[in-house]
Amino acid sequence: MNKQKNAADLPRYALILGSSSGFGGAAAVRLAKEGYDIFGVHLDRRATMPMAEEVIGKIEAAGQKAVFYNANAADEEKRKEIVADIRRQIPPGDYIRVFMHSLAFGTLKPVIEKDPANALNKANVEMTLDVMAHSLIYWVQELYWNDLLGHGSRVFAMTSHGSTNVVPMYGAVSAAKAALESYIRQLAMELRDVGATANAIKAGVTDTPALRKIPGHERMIRTALGRNPAGRLTTPEDVANAIVALSSINAQWINGDVISVDYGENIVDG
Numbered sequence: 001m002n003k004q005k006n007a008a009d010l011p012r013y014a015l016i017l018g019s020s021s022g023f024g025g026a027a028a029v030r031l032a033k034e035g036y037d038i039f040g041v042h043l044d045r046r047a048t049m050p051m052a053e054e055v056i057g058k059i060e061a062a063g064q065k066a067v068f069y070n071a072n073a074a075d076e077e078k079r080k081e082i083v084a085d086i087r088r089q090i091p092p093g094d095y096i097r098v099f100m101h102s103l104a105f106g107t108l109k110p111v112i113e114k115d116p117a118n119a120l121n122k123a124n125v126e127m128t129l130d131v132m133a134h135s136l137i138y139w140v141q142e143l144y145w146n147d148l149l150g151h152g153s154r155v156f157a158m159t160s161h162g163s164t165n166v167v168p169m170y171g172a173v174s175a176a177k178a179a180l181e182s183y184i185r186q187l188a189m190e191l192r193d194v195g196a197t198a199n200a201i202k203a204g205v206t207d208t209p210a211l212r213k214i215p216g217h218e219r220m221i222r223t224a225l226g227r228n229p230a231g232r233l234t235t236p237e238d239v240a241n242a243i244v245a246l247s248s249i250n251a252q253w254i255n256g257d258v259i260s261v262d263y264g265e266n267i268v269d270g
């Protein structure tokens with residue numbers, strides 16, 4: 001068991017997968033405002049690089065360090081290189097306090113479709129599960145092997161309504177979300193000796209680039225607006241605020257759960 005430290009002494013480093021946009025980008029900026037240095041992994045080409053640059057600019061404007069890696073988070077070699085690089089940059093004895101998995105990279109196709117070319121295939125399913133679910137445990141293992149997790153470390157993974165409900169074209173992502181929640185429970189138990197916790201965050205419908213790629217997202221937005229007691233969609237900042245609150249050492253007893261951050265959107269009949 002790592003030696004327990006006072007809340008004020010706990011290191012303030014965050015590693016965010018999916019740091020250039022949506023929830024990951026908002027959490028990066030919000031945590032920087034709380035005094036965290038931010039390590040970020042994102043996958044952007046020239047057209048979307050300005051989003052990453054904007055997030056980096058905001059972290060630096062908050063007076064914190066931003067170290068961003070433009071790489072596929074599912075690439076084993078890259079993962080090892082990035083974690084080794086982070087280890088070199090964080091002083092011995094310090095570690096990552098907040099690790100957030102917020103990757104959106106799935107194939108949106110039906111399972112049942114007359115033309116096999118338009119149906120989900122093995123490569124689609126494996127890629128979606130690898131990026132959106134399995135990568136969570138590989139990154140946590142890598143952090144653990146590099147002594148980058150410790151007392152009060154938080155693991156967060158972004159899940160959705162799709163983990164339990166059917167959404168058109170969302171079959172592979174739904175499976176990934178169900179697996180992600182299962183991995184979170186496993187990590188919550190297996191990280192006990194480290195003093196770290198793991199929770200899944202189930203956000204309400206949020207207008208991000210990933211949402212706009214889901215066929216029928218306009219209907220999802222209308223439904224969410226009708227159901228949400230606040231009468232508005234969830235924002236990435238709503239989720240970033242929850243991440244900060246749950247990263248407090250006072251939240252140490254919240255472990256292995258799926259926490260909705262949606263102002264009750266999913267408890268209202270729709």
Ligand SMILES: NC(=O)c1ccc[n+]([C@@H]2O[C@H](COP(=O)([O-])OP(=O)(O)OC[C@H]3O[C@@H](n4cnc5c(N)ncnc54)[C@H](O)[C@@H]3O)[C@@H](O)[C@H]2O)c1
Pocket residue numbers: 017018019020021022023024041042043044071072073074102103104105131132158159160161202203204205206207208209210211
């Ligand atoms: N938007 C919603 O309504 C909603 C609701 C609930 C859960 N979620 C989940 O939240 C997570 C983040 O979604 P978002 O809406 O913020 O998406 P987004 O498109 O705004 O951001 C996705 C991020 O992931 C990065 N990324 C994608 N594939 C990558 C890869 N292979 N390697 C490294 N980086 C990669 C992108 O560069 C980007 O930074 C997803 O898992 C999504 O399923 C979204």
